[in-house]
Amino acid sequence: MDDIRSKIPNKMKRNLMSLTLAAACVFNAAAADKKIVLVAGNPSHGSGEHEHRAGCLLFKECLDKIPGVQAVVVTQGWPADTSVFDGAAAVVIYADGGGGHPFIQGERLQTLDALAKKGVGIGAVHYACEVPKEKGGKEFLDWIGGYFEMNWSVNPIWEGEFTSFPKHPVARGLNPFKLRDEWYYHMRFREKMDGVTPILTALPPKETLSRRDGPHEGNPFVREAVLTKAEPQHVMWVAERADGGRGFGFTAGHFHNNWGHDDFRKCVLNGILWIAKVDVPERGTPSVITAEFLGENLDPKGQRPPSPPKPAAK
Numbered sequence: 001m002d003d004i005r006s007k008i009p010n011k012m013k014r015n016l017m018s019l020t021l022a023a024a025c026v027f028n029a030a031a032a033d034k035k036i037v038l039v040a041g042n043p044s045h046g047s048g049e050h051e052h053r054a055g056c057l058l059f060k061e062c063l064d065k066i067p068g069v070q071a072v073v074v075t076q077g078w079p080a081d082t083s084v085f086d087g088a089a090a091v092v093i094y095a096d097g098g099g100g101h102p103f104i105q106g107e108r109l110q111t112l113d114a115l116a117k118k119g120v121g122i123g124a125v126h127y128a129c130e131v132p133k134e135k136g137g138k139e140f141l142d143w144i145g146g147y148f149e150m151n152w153s154v155n156p157i158w159e160g161e162f163t164s165f166p167k168h169p170v171a172r173g174l175n176p177f178k179l180r181d182e183w184y185y186h187m188r189f190r191e192k193m194d195g196v197t198p199i200l201t202a203l204p205p206k207e208t209l210s211r212r213d214g215p216h217e218g219n220p221f222v223r224e225a226v227l228t229k230a231e232p233q234h235v236m237w238v239a240e241r242a243d244g245g246r247g248f249g250f251t252a253g254h255f256h257n258n259w260g261h262d263d264f265r266k267c268v269l270n271g272i273l274w275i276a277k278v279d280v281p282e283r284g285t286p287s288v289i290t291a292e293f294l295g296e297n298l299d300p301k302g303q304r305p306p307s308p309p310k311p312a313a314k
Helices: 002-006 012-029 052-063 108-117 133-142 220-228 254-260 262-275
Strands: 034-040 069-074 088-094 121-125 156-164 175-181 196-202 233-240 246-250
Touching: 034 052, 052 069, 052 108, 052 254, 052 262, 069 133, 088 108, 088 262, 108 121, 108 133, 121 133, 121 262, 133 233, 133 246, 175 254, 175 262, 196 262, 233 262, 254 262
Parallel strands: 034 069, 034 088, 088 121, 121 246
Antiparallel strands: 156 175, 196 233, 233 246
16 A cells, blocks of 8 residues: 555645545535524513513424524523624524614624624514614615514504415425414515515405504505505515525514414424525424423513413314
């Protein structure tokens, strides 16, 4: 063997070594976990509502069973140590939004924007879809393709019925379903829906616009869209970015019990995998959540979880 090696030219030896190192790097990259950071906001609302921590722990329970995926949960909003974002393939935010959104304070927008520019996927669930137009609106349009804009979007509780889905990885394995939640709608999207694909779309009933006009309740624009033009509303969507990154927005998630519904849960899990650039299984992300697990990890808010709405049996 030594005689054979001695006859190989040095240049060829260097090329063989380079190929070997390159192959090792490819193998290690393929074997490495896709790190997904789930950011849970502070407790709010009554027990069983806006259960950000319990929701993120539920996502983690499901995601950790996917080969090659490692989910990390950050509680109480913005992490004390931002190194948790190092190596992340995706960041998903499930928290209260608006002016108190954990990602719009100080230089946090810039921190998340820097991650996005590296191709990190960004996802927002429920209230985390809302940011002030003047501080976060432009960024959310870029990161996830849309957001809840005050005096344009609305936040009624209603039963969304979803009967068809696009041919997209995030819609894999979804069955028609209907479920009562606080489905925000009439979101502010990119111009001409550029790079945005709706996943869940339904026409809200007129009763959802029975409230007076207000920053979240109603406005002339949404009334015209729904009551006059009967335009179906997108309540979950995905987006592709110019930097190669991906994003999604999911406007429901007010009632914790709804995570027990297979299709409600599946579309979000699919979305998380997709923005992390993990292949979504053909039948969607598999997961099983028991009623017992739903009752775990709830924030101590001093109230019993509300009984309705119960997830439909699947």
